[in-house]
Amino acid sequence: MLDVRNIDKAFGGLQALRDVSLTVEEGTITGLIGPNGSGKTTLFNVITGFYEKDRGTVTLRGRSIGDLPPHSIADRGMVRSFQIPQVPRGMTVMENMLVAGQGLAGENPIAVFLRGSAVRRQDQEMVGRAEVLLDRVGLLKQRDELTGSLSGGQVKLLAIAQTLMTDADLILLDEPTAGVDLALTDQIMDLLKDIHSEGKTMMLVEHKMRVISGVCEYVYVLDAGEVIASGEPAAVQSDQRVIEAYLGAEESQKARGWR
Amino acid sequence: MFAFLIHFLVMTGIFAIVALSLNFQVGLTGLSNFGQAAFMMIGAYTSALMYTAGIPFIFGVLAGMVISSLFALIIALPSSNLRADYWAIVSIAAAESLRLFVNNEKWLAEGPFGLRGIPRPLSSLFGDNYAVFYLFFVLACLGLVYFALERLNKSPFGRVLRGLRETEDLMEALGKNVFRFKAIAMIIGGLVAALGGSLYAHYITFISPETFAPEVTFLVWTMIIVGGSGNAKGVMVGALVITLLNTSTRLLKDFLYLPTSLVAALRTLSIGLLTIVFVVVRPQGILPERKHVVSYSGGEEGSETTMPGRALGGGGR
Numbered sequence: 001m002l003d004v005r006n007i008d009k010a011f012g013g014l015q016a017l018r019d020v021s022l023t024v025e026e027g028t029i030t031g032l033i034g035p036n037g038s039g040k041t042t043l044f045n046v047i048t049g050f051y052e053k054d055r056g057t058v059t060l061r062g063r064s065i066g067d068l069p070p071h072s073i074a075d076r077g078m079v080r081s082f083q084i085p086q087v088p089r090g091m092t093v094m095e096n097m098l099v100a101g102q103g104l105a106g107e108n109p110i111a112v113f114l115r116g117s118a119v120r121r122q123d124q125e126m127v128g129r130a131e132v133l134l135d136r137v138g139l140l141k142q143r144d145e146l147t148g149s150l151s152g153g154q155v156k157l158l159a160i161a162q163t164l165m166t167d168a169d170l171i172l173l174d175e176p177t178a179g180v181d182l183a184l185t186d187q188i189m190d191l192l193k194d195i196h197s198e199g200k201t202m203m204l205v206e207h208k209m210r211v212i213s214g215v216c217e218y219v220y221v222l223d224a225g226e227v228i229a230s231g232e233p234a235a236v237q238s239d240q241r242v243i244e245a246y247l248g249a250e251e252s253q254k255a256r257g258w259r
Numbered sequence: 260m261f262a263f264l265i266h267f268l269v270m271t272g273i274f275a276i277v278a279l280s281l282n283f284q285v286g287l288t289g290l291s292n293f294g295q296a297a298f299m300m301i302g303a304y305t306s307a308l309m310y311t312a313g314i315p316f317i318f319g320v321l322a323g324m325v326i327s328s329l330f331a332l333i334i335a336l337p338s339s340n341l342r343a344d345y346w347a348i349v350s351i352a353a354a355e356s357l358r359l360f361v362n363n364e365k366w367l368a369e370g371p372f373g374l375r376g377i378p379r380p381l382s383s384l385f386g387d388n389y390a391v392f393y394l395f396f397v398l399a400c401l402g403l404v405y406f407a408l409e410r411l412n413k414s415p416f417g418r419v420l421r422g423l424r425e426t427e428d429l430m431e432a433l434g435k436n437v438f439r440f441k442a443i444a445m446i447i448g449g450l451v452a453a454l455g456g457s458l459y460a461h462y463i464t465f466i467s468p469e470t471f472a473p474e475v476t477f478l479v480w481t482m483i484i485v486g487g488s489g490n491a492k493g494v495m496v497g498a499l500v501i502t503l504l505n506t507s508t509r510l511l512k513d514f515l516y517l518p519t520s521l522v523a524a525l526r527t528l529s530i531g532l533l534t535i536v537f538v539v540v541r542p543q544g545i546l547p548e549r550k551h552v553v554s555y556s557g558g559e560e561g562s563e564t565t566m567p568g569r570a571l572g573g574g575g576r
Binding site: 048050069070071074075079080081082086087088089090091092094095096098099100101102104105106107108109112113119123124127144146162166 | 407410411416418419421424425426428429430431432433434435436437443447489548550551553555
């Protein structure tokens with residue numbers, strides 16, 4: 001479904017990604033792991049059009065998306081979340097959901113005046129959809145609260161609900177359980193499996209091995225900008241190079257509870 | 260006294276229109292436009308020149324709005340990838356360039372001497388009561404602008420604007436063409452400001468490049484800061500307060516035993532002090548932005564809860 005080939009990306013003298021290739025098969029949950037600074041988020045940014053790559057190709061369902069701006073990539077059915085959730089504090093939870101809707105007639109200011117009733121009808125429909133999704137992630141009670149007043153965990157859930165609202169069939173999540181307590185991590189894992197079972201394809205950047213082995217079917221390991229291993233979670237965990245890459249960074253990782 | 264009251268209200272109405280247009284860009288979209296005077300200027304000069312040439316009033320006003328939106332697009336195009344601070348620089352540079360151009364030409368609009376004796380539409384009909392008629396006309400325009408911009412604010416279009424005010428990347432990731440939305444917000448603000456400029460020109464009947472100096476833009480900014488960035492009603496209250504301070508010299512000079520120049524300085528000083536007090540003590544303004552509760556049972560309304568102290572330009576990065 002998503003095919004990434006030979007990506008190079010440098011920031012000044014720092015080679016952030018070196019000849020990175022990976023594939024996300026339709027209907028899978030694919031994981032992307034690696035120590036801090038290994039280039040996971042950079043790769044996400046390249047795939048979703050936020051960074052320009054130096055070399056390589058990105059193909060979505062056989063069509064090249066490598067040179068498209070982020071919003072056009074989202075239009076083609078691939079959306080992402082952010083590692084540090086972007087929260088428009090001045091908008092309510094419901095407004096956050098509605099703004100994620102696609103193909104909205106009311107995004108054209110002229111239509112707002114000339115086709116008022118159609119815009120209103122569509123908006124009403126979207127509110128209904130948003131309520132179902134908010135209920136699913138347990139945020140329906142916070143419907144009319146400003147996102148600025150949500151807890152960190154609630155913001156993570158809202159970000160996932162937003163990606164569902166877009167109707168994209170490929171969802172890229174950047175550390176959906178970072179900074180979240182154990183109970184909520186379990187809740188998010190169940191949610192991801194649930195979404196997956198409805199036919200959505202997903203790719204996750206993750207730190208927690210528990211999440212990786214819990215939900216991912218296939219894993220790529222990134223270290224210092226290169227893919228050093230890939231395979232099923234169990235096989236990757238026992239790969240010598242992966243263990244070394246992580247042992248090298250063990251001291252800093254211990255505190256984060258990975259391993 | 261009555262004449263002053265009418266004059267004060269007309270000026271409030273005109274500046275409220277311009278302040279609402281700037282609020283649409285600054286308060287809702289987070290675009291730091293520091294060139295609003297140029298959009299007023301385009302509206303003022305276009306309708307003044309066209310009406311003087313015998314073209315019906317309404318066409319001159321509309322032409323001003325069209326040219327103004329083109330100017331907005333010219334500012335928006337090179338700024339497509341710029342963050343808030345750079346918009347401020349580009350917009351003030353563009354506005355000053357236009358003003359200095361008019362100041363240095365002679366063939367079109369008399370350069371620094373400006374346009375005098377701009378005709379007032381329907382003036383033969385109302386005679387001595389013209390100001391009263393004009394007040395109703397300005398208030399009708401203000402009402403129209405208020406309802407149109409509020410409707411946009413609450414629409415899916417307005418949600419994207421308020422979304423990109425703080426989280427531009429999120430909007431891109433959700434499939435919104437951020438540049439397109441910013442450009443449209445500039446255009447809408449630009450054409451509304453041009454309407455304000457036209458109304459000003461035919462009321463005061465004299466305009467020159469000096470009339471649209473950057474101070475005018477700053478004056479409109481203070482209306483937003485004092486009134487409440489993001490809240491249309493607040494912005495109109497801000498226009499009232501600042502216009503009161505700005506026009507009160509006319510009254511005060513009869514009561515204060517001070518030289519006229521000192522009273523004028525006092526006016527600028529009072530507006531500056533008031534702005535500083537608001538920025539420090541109440542950055543959200545007199546009427547803070549309200550959250551938008553989306554409800555289809557009782558219609559969509561701003562709820563009573565106000566937002567937790569979002570100061571002006573909170574989205575600028």
